[in-house]
Structure formats: C-alpha cells, structure tokens
Amino acid sequence: MDWYIRIVKAFIDRKYIVKIRMANVLIVVCALNVGLLNTVYAGNYYGKTVNIAIVTDGASENAEKHRELLQAEIRGLLEGEYSVNFLSGKQYDGGWALKNIQKVFSAAENNENIDIVIAHGLVSSHVAINTMHLKKPTIATLFLDSDIQSVPQKGKTSGRHNLTYIQHEKTFLKDILLYRDVAPFKTLAVIGDASMTEIAEFRRMLESAKERVKEDGIEFVFVADSGDVDSILAEIDKLITQNDAVYLLPNERLSQKQLAVLGEELLKRKIPAFAMQDNRVIEYGFLAVYSHENTFRRERRRVALNIKDILDGIPAEELSVHLEIDHQLYINQQTLTALDLGLTWNTLKRAKIVNTGLASSPHLSLSQMANVALENNLDLKIERKTLAVGRSDVDLVKAKRLPQLSLGLQQTIIDNDRAMFSNGSNAERDLSASLTLQQVIYNEAAWSNVSAQELLQKSRESDLLTTELDVIEEATLAYINGLRAKSLIEIETSNLRLTEANLKRAKRRVVAGVARRSEIYRWQSQEADNKRSLLNAKSTYKNSLLQINQLLNRPLNTPFVIEKIDKQHAIFEFNRKVTSTYLTGPSALVDFANRSEAYAVTHAPELKSINAVIAAQERLLKAVKRQYYVPDISLQATIQEHIDKNGDGDNYPQGVGINDTDASIAVVFTLPLYSGGERYAEVAQQSNAIYKLRYQKASLENGVKQRVRSIFNQLSASYSGIELSGNALVAAKKNYEMVRDSYERGTVSIVDFLDAQNQVFAAERSSANAVYDYLDDYMRYQRSIGYFFYFNDPQGIYSLMFNNSSNASVNTGVAP
The missing domain is CATH 3.40.50 (Rossmann fold)
Structure with missing residues (x-):
C-alpha cells in the first residue's frame, strides 16, 4: 500500500x-x-x-x-x-x-x-x-x-x-480435408475413446461433421477405443477397406506400444492412418499428422501461465483462450512408399517429409569420402592405367638391350639354269630353317632411352600423386558443398517459418485495425519468394549429392547421409592448436607461412614430376651429343640348315666336302659420319626443350608458393570469421526480436521489420558459410602443401613443418 x-x-x-x-x-x-x-x-x-x-x-x-x-x-x-x-x-x-x-x-x-x-x-x-x-x-x-x-x-x-x-487454430474438419489431399479416401474411420459416445453433444457433432463433408464425398464411421487394439482392428476390418483411411482423435488411453502395434497393423492392411494432434505417431507408421513438434510443451506452458495469471489476480474468464501454434504437415516417406502413394506439388510445398529412409542409409564421413574417391574415382583409374602403360614402355625399351633370338623357315625357288651352274650351292628348290641371335653390345640411343623412360615413369608416378591430391581435394570440397547446401535448406526453412508467422501477425494487425491490407500482401509476396528460394536450395542440395556420387563412381541415385561437421568437430583442432602454439604473433605467422612454403616446394608432386621430365630430356640430350664420337656396336650370329633341296643344283660336285649346314657370326661397328645436319638439329631441339621445361618448372614453383601463401592467408581469415559471423548472428537476432515487438505494437513500419528479418537471414547464411568457408580453405591448404595430414595423422603437420630433421615423404595422407 x-x-x-x-x-x-x-x-x-x-x-x-x-x-x-x-x-x-x-x-x-x-x-x-x-x-x-x-x-x-x-x-x-x-x-x-x-x-x-x-x-x-x-x-x-x-x-x-x-x-x-x-x-x-x-x-x-x-x-x-x-x-x-x-x-x-x-x-x-x-x-x-x-x-x-x-x-x-x-x-x-x-x-x-x-x-x-x-x-x-x-x-x-x-x-x-x-x-x-x-x-x-x-x-x-x-x-x-x-x-x-x-x-x-x-x-x-x-x-x-x-x-x-485452450483453443488451436486447427480444427477437426480442416484436418480431414487436408489429409484427403495426401491420400484420397471415401470412408474415414475416426478412432476416439469409447466414453465419447456417452456424450450427446459429441454424437450430434459427429452427425454435423458427416453432413458437412458429405458434399466432398467423404463418409464418417466411428470406432470406439476401449483400450484394446485387437478390438479396434476388428472393427476397422468390418467398416473400411484399403481404399479408405483412419483418423486418430487425441488419445491417452492407448500406450506407446499399443500405438506402435496399431500403426504396424494398419500399414500391413495398406490403410493410411492420420492423427489429429500427436506428431509422435509418425514413428509408428502413421502416414501424416498436422501438428507441431512442440504442441504438448506449448500447451503445458499455456496452462502454467494461465495458473500464474489467475494467482496474480486475473479472472479466468478474462484470459485469452487462443494458443497460436504454427502447425506443420508431417508426412512419413517410408509409409508413403509402402502404400505406393504419390504427392502433388502443392502438398510437397507445405509438407515436411520425415522418415525418408536416409536414417537407414549408409552414412558418409569426410574420411570415407576421401577413401572411396581414391578407390573408385574414374580419373584416378585412368591415371593408374597410364602408369601401368608407362611401366610397359620401360620394359619395352629395356628389352632392346637384351639378346634377340629368332627362328626362320624359308622356301626358295630359282630358275633351273641358274641352279645348274651353282654347283650345289643354290638348289632349284630349297627349304631351309635358320636360327638368328642378335645382341646390342652398345647403342647410345637404346641406353639413353631406357634411362629416359625410367625417369618419365617417375614423372608419371608423381602425376598419379598429383591426381590423387586433386581428387581428394575435389571430393572433400564436394562433401563440404553438400553440407553447405544442406544448411541452406535449414536456413531457408527457418526464414520461411518466420515469414509465415509474420504474415499471421499482419493479419491480426489488420483485424485489429492497426494496419492496412497492403501489409498482408507484402508478407504474402515475401512468403512466395521464400518458398521459391527454399525450392532452389533443395535443388542445389540434390545436385550436390549427384556430384558426390559421380566423384565416387557409383549410381547417381545411391542414397547416403553426409555426416554433419560442427564447430566442435576434431577438424577445428588444427587451427586451435596451431593458433595457440605457433601463431602467437605476426613474426610467428610469417615463420609458419615460410615453413609451409618450404615444405610444399620440397614435396609438391607437380615439381617432382617436372624434375623427372627435365632429367629425362637431359639424358636424351647427352645421347644425341655422344652420337658424334661413340659408335654403335652389335653382334649377330646365324645358323641355317637346308632341310630339303631338289631339282637342278641340289647336290655339290663329287669330292667337295660341304654339308647342308651354314653358320656365320659378325660384330658390327657403326659410326655415322654425316647425316645432313640431323644430329645438329636434334641437339638444338633437345637443348631448347630443356630450357622450356626449366622455365615451366620456375613458373610452376612460383605458382606453388603463391598458392600456399594465398590459401594460408584465407585460412587465417576464415577461422577468425567463424566467431565474428556468430557474433553478427546473435546481434541480428536481438535486433529482430526488438523490431518484432515494436512492429506488433505498431511503432515501426513493415519495411523496418522486413529489413530486420532479412538481416537475420543474411547473418544465418553468413554464419553457416563462415564454417564451410573455413573447411574449404582447410582442405585447400592441405592440397597446397601436397599433404592431407588430417586424414592420416592430425598431429603430423607439426613434425612435418616444425621439425627440421623430418624426412617425411609425400603422402596423400588418407587412412585406410
């Protein structure tokens, strides 16, 4: 007082x-x-x-x-x-x-x-x-x-x-017409507690409902629930068929186990089941429910608030009976599939599909994505076959240095007068067999070709490592892109829910006489735009899944679930530890960048590949120069047996001791003296090729250095951006709540309110993108240094770049 x-x-x-x-x-x-x-x-x-x-x-x-x-x-x-x-x-x-x-x-x-x-x-x-x-x-x-x-x-x-x-906006009759769009039916079995049949008003209400929906071609039958599922099912079997449906009124008599049995049995009978209020029945095989995931909690909260108001002196009859809940149509995809039903576009636009079957689909982690890509990717399979072809090329040039043994069979026919005067050395008809052995003792072209091909094979091996690194980068970025697209769906959905709630606020303001109908139209326009954006986001997400399946070389419609990576994921430990241990100041940051660059230059497979190609060209140049003074030396031995000689000249003269076996051996030295300037041209050609490769190497090395430093700068900024964008989101939400309250009181315009909502939407996108931008940069950084340390040894980066005695070799780093 x-x-x-x-x-x-x-x-x-x-x-x-x-x-x-x-x-x-x-x-x-x-x-x-x-x-x-x-x-x-x-x-x-x-x-x-x-x-x-x-x-x-x-x-x-x-x-x-x-x-x-x-x-x-x-x-x-x-x-x-x-x-x-x-x-x-x-x-x-x-x-x-x-x-x-x-x-x-x-x-x-x-x-x-x-x-x-x-x-x-x-x-x-x-x-x-x-x-x-x-x-x-x-x-x-x-x-x-x-x-x-x-x-x-x-x-x-x-x-x-x-x-x-407590009164909701949803009603019994609206539910029924909504559910018929999901699964057409003629007769609807309404399951309600048996005690309801004792109420005269309920019986009258049911008759009134029957009359209202009769013009829509729907018939009602009531099935009394006495707590026995078998009795309910027996009554349903008498009254309806699989072309009809079941509607469960609010029910507290049946236990969770009984509801599960009811849903399972109805599904076996191919009868779609709906519920008025409890969205948890979706878990038991019900087809759809128009409710809200927090309906019961919101109702309990309203009861508690009503009691508080009553105790604070507000008469019960003066309390608002309306409870505003943004109901959502939930549809069970597994039940929809089991019933062989399809949805219209109109239903899909307003429904939330649950139990899509993805929960039972295999999960795909970031590490699994990299491993499967290394195993199945078509580009890598091509590179592996290229490497196998290269090994054959090496074997081919090596074979030319080894002995060559050949067997020949020859049938010769000459004119008889020539045969007569050959004195048995050339028969008119002669069938002979020969065995020839050839051995290159020294041939600079052959020797240099072997060395060059071995070096080129090392280049191909480095090219394979390059492709592996590129595939891992492409696969992990595709995975992160899928996460980004999935988060965008959640953000667009949240934004749409905000717009729908604000549309309802605008309608209430118009009814109350504090706003014009133009506000409703503006929110309806915003709602249409948000729905379009949500559809685009879903399309983008589906395309990202297609890209993942394509990279993994498996059927494009293969279902899978990508595992979420949040801020507590181990992947963020890299930046936390590096920042707290090594990046303690500007000089430390520069030192880390220098070490990253040095490691990349030493281990980059692109540089190793071009080094091998340069070495191969240098060996070929040496061979061309040696041709001026180093001869080719080869050995050839042949033995020939005349198997069948007949006709004129088939025998040697009497007394000549010559048999039918011929043998020869020769050592050949060859040194070209003049080839029209060909060798000089070859020397110039090889020299220029080497200079070209060295310039390419210098350019490539600069590119590797620039890529490391550029991505390292991005990584440093993107990690800090996660916290900053999170702070921006918190501020945007606080601003939205303040503007929303002012809008409801009529103190700010719809333009200000829309701007506040758009700020929240932009901040949510920025916050989500900040996480995925960091993950992108994190993967690109590992690719830039030529080592994916996250997949093999998260601690390995420290020994690789901070331990000068480290002799670690390049590795794609993906654990099996």
Missing part, C-alpha cells in the same frame, strides 16, 4: 502538474488502482500453498506421463512465488466413463481445499466447458472443433465465470 501512496503523491505534486496533463495523471491513477486491486486479490495466494486438482479421463501410461510433465511445468513456473500441491491420481481419475468423470470433476469443484481445477482430457474438458456455474478457476486443456462444438466465447476469452480453455 505504501508504494501506491508514494507514487500518487508524486504525480499530484505541483512540480509535475506543469509538465503533464491532468488527463494523463488520471490515467496513471486509474492504472495504479487496478494494480492495487490485483495485488490485494493476489495476496490471498501469495506465500501460501496452492492446491491444484488435475481431473483426467482415466488412468493410462500416456495420461500419467502427460500429467507428470504438466505438473513439472507448473512447478517450474511458480517456483519461488507459490508452493504448489497437486491433487491427482485415482481420486480424480474418471475411469474412462462419462458419469465417473462428471462425478470426480464435481468433487474437485466442491472441495473447499482446492484452489484451481485442471480438466486434462477430451471428455473432462467437455465436462468443464459445459458446466454452467464453476466454483473454482478451471482450465480445460482439450476440445475438438470450435466450429461444430459448443464452447462459450466472448472475443478472445471464454466470457464464462471461472472458465478458460
């Missing part, structure tokens, strides 16, 4: 009268009077125990769980102000019968020790709503459809003494 007197006295003091109008003083005094009355009213509860009775339709596993969660929510909110005592259990359990529910509800209302009554169930809520004279503040938590169910309403309140309830 003292605070009231002090404030009123201050406002009526003369020194304030000159500053404010008397009308404003009166307004403040009236407001203070209301506050005083509420304080006096609330004083009846403050500091004492509040007894709250929770009346339930009946006892069950689900009912007990929901009741405990509700009690915990209320205790958490009132803790520190009120001591709460809950009265529940058998004494306030309706036993799933209308008369018993009415009896226990009446007992709670008449109990002088009870301060507040909560009707926590479909039937108990009906009893509360239809009780004309409530003695205690009463909260009804559930009813079906305000369009066809009689509920007291005065504006946004109940208008009935001591009564408030």
